[in-house]
Amino acid sequence: MNQALNFFGVYTLFRKEILRFSKVWLQTIGAPIVTSLLYLLVFGHVLEDRVQVFEGVSYTAFLIPGLMMMSVIQNAFANSSSSLIQSKVTGNIVFILLTPLSHLEMYLAFVAAAVMRGLLVGAGVCVVAVVFIDLPIAHPFLVLVFALAGSAVLGSLGVIAGIWADKFDQLAGFQNFVIMPLSFLSGVFYSIKSLPGFWQQLSHFNPFFYMIDGFRYGFFGVSDVSPWTSLAVVLIVWLALALATLAMLARGYKLRS
Amino acid sequence: MTDLSAITVRGIHKSFRNLHALKGVDLDIRRGEFFGLLGPNGAGKSTLINIIAGLARADRGSVSVLGHDVADQYREARRCLGIVPQEIVFDPFFNVREVLRLQAGYFGLGRGADDWIDELLSGLGLADKAGSNMRSLSGGMKRRVLVAQALVHKPEVVVLDEPTAGVDVELRQSLWAFVRRLHAQGRTIVLTTHYLEEAESLCDRIAILNHGELVALDTKQGLLDKGVGKTMTVCVTLATPMTRLPEDLQPMLKEHKDNRLLFQIDRSRHSIVQVFDSLRRCGAEILDLETEAADLEDVFIELTTRSR
Numbered sequence: 192m193n194q195a196l197n198f199f200g201v202y203t204l205f206r207k208e209i210l211r212f213s214k215v216w217l218q219t220i221g222a223p224i225v226t227s228l229l230y231l232l233v234f235g236h237v238l239e240d241r242v243q244v245f246e247g248v249s250y251t252a253f254l255i256p257g258l259m260m261m262s263v264i265q266n267a268f269a270n271s272s273s274s275l276i277q278s279k280v281t282g283n284i285v286f287i288l289l290t291p292l293s294h295l296e297m298y299l300a301f302v303a304a305a306v307m308r309g310l311l312v313g314a315g316v317c318v319v320a321v322v323f324i325d326l327p328i329a330h331p332f333l334v335l336v337f338a339l340a341g342s343a344v345l346g347s348l349g350v351i352a353g354i355w356a357d358k359f360d361q362l363a364g365f366q367n368f369v370i371m372p373l374s375f376l377s378g379v380f381y382s383i384k385s386l387p388g389f390w391q392q393l394s395h396f397n398p399f400f401y402m403i404d405g406f407r408y409g410f411f412g413v414s415d416v417s418p419w420t421s422l423a424v425v426l427i428v429w430l431a432l433a434l435a436t437l438a439m440l441a442r443g444y445k446l447r448s
Numbered sequence: 449m450t451d452l453s454a455i456t457v458r459g460i461h462k463s464f465r466n467l468h469a470l471k472g473v474d475l476d477i478r479r480g481e482f483f484g485l486l487g488p489n490g491a492g493k494s495t496l497i498n499i500i501a502g503l504a505r506a507d508r509g510s511v512s513v514l515g516h517d518v519a520d521q522y523r524e525a526r527r528c529l530g531i532v533p534q535e536i537v538f539d540p541f542f543n544v545r546e547v548l549r550l551q552a553g554y555f556g557l558g559r560g561a562d563d564w565i566d567e568l569l570s571g572l573g574l575a576d577k578a579g580s581n582m583r584s585l586s587g588g589m590k591r592r593v594l595v596a597q598a599l600v601h602k603p604e605v606v607v608l609d610e611p612t613a614g615v616d617v618e619l620r621q622s623l624w625a626f627v628r629r630l631h632a633q634g635r636t637i638v639l640t641t642h643y644l645e646e647a648e649s650l651c652d653r654i655a656i657l658n659h660g661e662l663v664a665l666d667t668k669q670g671l672l673d674k675g676v677g678k679t680m681t682v683c684v685t686l687a688t689p690m691t692r693l694p695e696d697l698q699p700m701l702k703e704h705k706d707n708r709l710l711f712q713i714d715r716s717r718h719s720i721v722q723v724f725d726s727l728r729r730c731g732a733e734i735l736d737l738e739t740e741a742a743d744l745e746d747v748f749i750e751l752t753t754r755s756r
Contacts, residue, residue: 199557
């Protein structure tokens with residue numbers, strides 16, 4: 192807009208979003224960590240001796256980054272989407288709409304908080320997992336970059352879904368029919384190279400695949416596609432979603448009648 | 449004009465699907481005024497308030513707050529504006545003080561707002577609830593928090609959308625005392641209400657909206673004067689029942705029951721004295737005479753039913 196960014200306003204909305212999920216941390220941080228660890232325990236136990244995806248990397252080790260990224264993705268999405276739909280349904284979204292915050296500022300705050308929750312859950316999974324298993328980190332910087340970019344993509348998608356949905360079940364539909372399949376079919380539990388040709392091709396259209404593949408590269412230094420390709424794809428998807436979200440917010444779609 | 453104007457509304461049209469909610473509304477609310485916006489349900493009051501607040505967008509026309517266009521200069525406009533929404537809404541995650549600090553923060557205000565927040569809390573009788581979660585408050589208390597939230601950034605123009613709907617008498621009194629104080633401090637107050645006596649006792653000027661159009665805009669006295677001309681009623685009790693009413697009084701007669709006569713007088717054409725004289729001329733002895741001046745309710749009913 193014609194004025195400098197209202198930094199304190201953005202920070203306040205960000206802080207509000209952080210407080211919102213941290214007041215119910217058991218449900219928003221604790222539960223997803225436990226879920227991921229259950230996956231790790233079950234799949235790791237069953238498949239450890241049967242599957243090896245990368246040379247010299249145990250299946251359980253292979254699984255950890257995938258599960259981390261999956262929890263980052265799902266929680267980043269859950270944060271912005273559930274916050275927005277709750278505010279819309281209860282009506283307290285007006286408190287934000289009445290303020291001088293611009294659409295860019297709202298976007299930044301919601302996405303930053305979503306990133307924060309995604310990273311916290313991801314880090315939680317990591318911390319607990321490395322207690323049980325040795326996990327190399329070949330490129331820590333890339334690990335961080337993919338976690339940030341991936342959660343920003345899902346945070347944006349969460350803003351879109353939260354604004355679009357009028358009811359909780361519509362949001363649940365979005366989560367169950369879009370986010371869950373895309374994250375499960377992105378190579379969390381396998382390398383897409385193990386898939387039949389058609390499914391392998393199809394996986395290349397799934398942006399979540401690049402998030403997980405690039406993220407995994409950060410740990411092992413090996414991946415299905417080049418990490419730079421993955422990074423480019425993820426950043427382009429983010430840019431596209433950010434522009435779409437900003438356009439929705441600027442138009443006041445479903446927020447300002 | 450602009451420097452005197454708190455809110456300027458120019459040619460506002462707004463439609464929702466097949467409902468033409470506002471049909472070209474023009475309105476100037478002056479700075480420092482206590483302004484009432486009245487109208488029956490569905491008249492377009494809330495739509496107009498929402499457009500002023502930036503919660504809705506006009507199809508045509510413009511609105512500015514203290515000279516700032518609510519669409520093009522929304523940041524400046526919203527800094528000048530405090531809106532108390534009609535519905536009781538709250539964020540169940542926070543306590544009262546947290547809610548107010550966050551709200552101040554959105555406007556870029558940090559700890560500097562704390563003193564003012566304390567002032568608001570005590571002014572609205574919320575001081576002992578500062579640490580209570582929003583969920584645990586009664587409806588009336590939540591309403592007070594809404595008022596405090598609208599004021600955290602010290603807006604010059606305060607809009608209260610039906611603030612006393614469903615509020616008990618005690619809270620209503622204390623709320624109005626508080627709002628009067630805000631007005632005395634120089635703020636512009638805009639009020640929508642269903643309770644006409646509230647508008648009558650508080651507002652300097654009143655606009656009446658009906659079917660999306662402004663049907664009246666005047667000072668309270670101006671409206672009442674108009675109303676008196678239309679609706680003044682006179683009830684005459686005679687010593688003996690009257691069989692034949694004088695010719696000139698017949699058009700004014702509303703009710704005739706035994707020795708009681710009820711007249712409705714258009715004061716721009718007739719006077720009570722005329723009624724009195726006519727009756728006496730035909731030998732009637734008047735025992736009692738009651739007059740009832742119009743109140744805002746009559747004006748309101750008159751204006752909002754006329755266009756139906």
